[in-house]
Amino acid sequence: MNLGARLLIVLAGLSGALGVALSAAAAHITGGNLTTAAQFLLFHAPALLALAALIATGSVHPTLAQVAGYVLVLGLALFCGDLSRRAFAGMALFPRAAPTGGILLMLGWVLVALAALLRLRG
Template sequence: MTLPASFSPVPRAARLFLSLGGLLGLLSVAGGALAAHLPDAMFAAPSGRVLAREAVEMGMWHAPALLAVGTLLCVRGRRVPLLLAGAAFALGVVLFGGAVGWTGVTGRHLGPVAPSGGSLLMLGWLLMLVDGVRR
């Protein structure tokens, strides 16, 4: 039996999280280069470069987490805790990293955006724990 050219054994959600993990890794490396090489005048906050690096670091830590979610979805199949963990990682890193990076570059704090993103990141890890215990 031959499979159609459009057939992919990798589930759609797994491909999404694997792609997001790769994109986040790429953006984190690019952001790290910018944080390292931009002139100090580009950072409005007194500790702007440190904040930018913090945002980049959070992205770099969660790129492999998204890759892990995608890989686990391939191995274990569609599981709600994994899907929710991946969504929490993706949205959480955008909110946390985006807000912290924004503060570093503009000097303006976005209120509860960064803590909300951080809470989503923690929720993602909790969901990974739940999925691991349930397995």
């Protein structure tokens, strides 16, 4: 994979991290709801598929990219799980579940970017 394509992966990772941060800010401003959880799941599903494809083609550092994917999944479970439970049951998954999930999502996206950068050495 050429440098330009890897740079796009890095920028996608940074865009994902910033998108999560801005979505979290918007959820706090509007109160957050089930729509936010659904959108996060729908947006991250193809991203996880793409990450698996990038790993399979050797376009990213395989171990770091796999860790990034699992961090994204854990972040989704906490963030979306908390928003969903609040919507359906009126109570949190556990204290600070959504912010912890959001931080993990941002970290996952940064790890995607790093996986592309570290692959440059190979």
